[in-house]
Amino acid sequence: MDASERxxxxxxxxxxxxxxxxxxxFMKRIRSNPxxxxxxxxxxxxxGAKIDVRDSQGQGNLDDQVKLWEEGSASGxxxxxxxxxxxxxxxxxxxxxxxxxxxxxxxCCCCSPCCTCT
Numbered sequence: 001m002d003a004s005e006r007x008x009x010x011x012x013x014x015x016x017x018x019x020x021x022x023x024x025x026f027m028k029r030i031r032s033n034p035x036x037x038x039x040x041x042x043x044x045x046x047x048g049a050k051i052d053v054r055d056s057q058g059q060g061n062l063d064d065q066v067k068l069w070e071e072g073s074a075s076g077x078x079x080x081x082x083x084x085x086x087x088x089x090x091x092x093x094x095x096x097x098x099x100x101x102x103x104x105x106x107x108c109c110c111c112s113p114c115c116t117c118t
Contacts (some may be wrong), residue, residue, distance in 0.1 A: 001070045009018045009069055010062065012043035021086055030082055038080075056081035 001009070011047065020027040030037040034051040038044075045051065049072065065081055072078030 001066065006066060009043065009066060012038070012041045012097050013062075013065060013069075015041040016043065017086075020082055027082070027084075034080065045078070046076065049073070049078050051078045051080055053080050053082055056083050102106065 016030070016038065020030055026037065031053055034053050040049070051072075053063075062079055068079045068081070072080075076112045
């Protein structure tokens with residue numbers, strides 16, 4: 001798979017996941033008719049390919065899915081990971097982590113060209 005094919009797959013796979021997580025009916029279509037759902041998001045399924053849709057349960061990553069898609073397209077047996085929920089880290093940030101990502105710093109409006117306090 002060359003870079004443009006990978007980019008096309010990643011775009012379609014991302015759209016597939018976001019649609020699945022935001023629309024229960026679409027998630028059901030992925031499970032019942034994966035070829036139709038894949039083509040709806042722009043992923044071309046080889047003719048006669050068998051698609052096995054699985055919940056990754058947090059295993060694997062995007063590179064793994066790209067490899068599975070590439071191997072499956074060649075063999076005709078595609079494994080597609082579609083987690084039931086987004087795999088995100090819900091841990092809270094510490095105070096030091098928050099200050100590292102918070103926007104802005106101490107601001108003195110007197111140094112600003114639009115200062116209204118002088």
